[in-house]
Amino acid sequence: MTTSYNQIAGQSLERLAALSDGIFAVAMTLLVLDLRAPAAAAIHNEHDLWRALVALSPRLLMYMMSFMTLGIFWVGQQTQLNHLVRSDRSLSWIHLAFLFVVSITPFSTAFLAEFIQYRPALLVYWLNILLLGTTLYFSWVCAMGTRLVKPDLPPEIAIAIKRRIVIGQSFYAFGALLCIFLNTYWSIGFIVLVQLYYAIAPRIPGRSRA
Amino acid sequence: MTTSYNQIAGQSLERLAALSDGIFAVAMTLLVLDLRAPAAAAIHNEHDLWRALVALSPRLLMYMMSFMTLGIFWVGQQTQLNHLVRSDRSLSWIHLAFLFVVSITPFSTAFLAEFIQYRPALLVYWLNILLLGTTLYFSWVCAMGTRLVKPDLPPEIAIAIKRRIVIGQSFYAFGALLCIFLNTYWSIGFIVLVQLYYAIAPRIPGRSRA
Amino acid sequence: MTTSYNQIAGQSLERLAALSDGIFAVAMTLLVLDLRAPAAAAIHNEHDLWRALVALSPRLLMYMMSFMTLGIFWVGQQTQLNHLVRSDRSLSWIHLAFLFVVSITPFSTAFLAEFIQYRPALLVYWLNILLLGTTLYFSWVCAMGTRLVKPDLPPEIAIAIKRRIVIGQSFYAFGALLCIFLNTYWSIGFIVLVQLYYAIAPRIPGRSRA
């Protein structure tokens, strides 16, 4: 009896995109709240101030890392939604699950930065990235299955979207595994390199214009 | 004399949708602020860190619950607005009342999580859900009465939207009543089950495609 | 020489509306952060919890008042923007000034609630409302002067928009003046009544359909 409601619910792509942009915007700025000017009482000259700035730099780096991670998945989600005709209730809920993980990302990044030498912290961070990838992959499979994608979508684009997630997640999983054989620093280094590649790579001239 | 202004005020559905998405986005991420990495001084090895993570899990659960509640009503509001031609001043104010209750939801969820064994906490939480449903129901009745819905809306959809709210709210009210005959844990368990049904049900294949 | 840039800058109404909705959404939810569950240690039974809830109610009222004030001006700004063809650089900056005052509103409401018996608190609150009205009035005058309004706008609508602001601000100013002859409680009571009228009035059947 409720099927009728479920058929008409959650169809607006615009609303889904707008909610996503709102949640991404808040999640991307949450960690700025941790950047605070040092107490004026502790600063007596310019030298003290330079030192206070240097002491702030790990937080700034962590914030950049969180921003970059979210940027990668913002581009990924957008690319999917651009190829849809409309949404439906199931797809809206998959994206709500995705957005939930998005909103957790600043926490797990801060958690990793605080306990960088411990494997559980790395595991939490990797789990976060894995869940972002999984929900996004599942969303695409679902959209393909229920024919929400634009009818004229070339099949190679559908494949490219899936392949990108699988390849990316394989690299992240490999990076996470490094902490068993080597240590967490190798893991983080590898994961950040993969992320930097995804963020900067397309800017290389000749590729982005291809 | 002011009627003339009231006739032209608050007609933009796009603005109403955008404000709603903004308020939902902020409300959905508010409780992440309570997820904080444990103090580094208290963590001496990986075992401590696992324990700290387990200690954080009730807050994470509570956050998920708040996110899910808001997700249900976000889908509900969107479904209504999708079927309107435009808004007017009255409808804008009904939705502003709805959004006010939306922004209170993280508080009442946190309140329930903190005092889970006390009936006033459950009552506050249930009142919150009741107000979300009531404003949304009232908004639909108003939109139908002032002919803001699309002229080609099939009457069964209009009925489905009202029926869904009434059935949902009946279940929530029944759940809330359980705390009188049994205790608050039964109430919460029942309400969460109803919410999970509303969030996950349409994903069952065969129904969402019907 | 820079005129050429100024001629093309800030023309997007959509961007102005989206930024406005974002700032309104954040401003409208800022005061929720002050609603916090009471410390669990101080609550030993349901009676304590009821008392803690009652103790929270002034903050909730203050939050409602801030939400309602912002709602009134959100509707007002939206009504203006709905009648424009495009924006320009000057109009964008007038609205940025308006949005600055919007973002200050939660502060001045909290300030009034905290020092309700003192006239400076009332003056700050009234100044806030005055600035909201002034920037909005100025924005309309500017849009009319630089022909940004839709060419088919009936002149009575242009007049209705200006009249509404002038009448509203006159009532608020009268309310503020009451604190000189009577006291601040009379002022606040009068201002809240005016706001309630603006928020609820159009819902009266027969007028909103007129």
Next chain:
Amino acid sequence: MTTSYNQIAGQSLERLAALSDGIFAVAMTLLVLDLRAPAAAAIHNEHDLWRALVALSPRLLMYMMSFMTLGIFWVGQQTQLNHLVRSDRSLSWIHLAFLFVVSITPFSTAFLAEFIQYRPALLVYWLNILLLGTTLYFSWVCAMGTRLVKPDLPPEIAIAIKRRIVIGQSFYAFGALLCIFLNTYWSIGFIVLVQLYYAIAPRIPGRSRA
């Protein structure tokens, strides 16, 4: 092999604009959180309250300055995006870098306000403005190079957009240099004057209508 994905990723101007408006909205309201009503215990009469208000005014000024800086670059980004046909992956990442700097702006403004007499604080603030200008300039060069701008864009507009950034940044750099020859107060005064010019100038009648 991943080129295919990069070709289709990040093309939505609407999403980019919406994320930008969200991040600007949050960044523009972040410093309001520092405006807090003084402790009620310290206020015994209206005179105390006036003094507390005066004590709050530097924070309010700092907040206005941060709001104005962000407003200038919001208008600047919007002006660019208005002239594009679509985005691509590279451009999205340049704007994500721009938005990262946007979200840092409240921090560097607060930092400057706290340590106004020290040159490192001024350097941080100027670096922030420089990065905002640089990313925006780079974004325009990139959009021109990869033909993302509307094909009918008059060349003088393309030049006007670049010239505005270069002239603005030259003034800011000159202002920053003043702290070497004079002191930081001269630098700040000069920079604020330049910003005020950019914010208020086009409102001068006769120019905005030209």
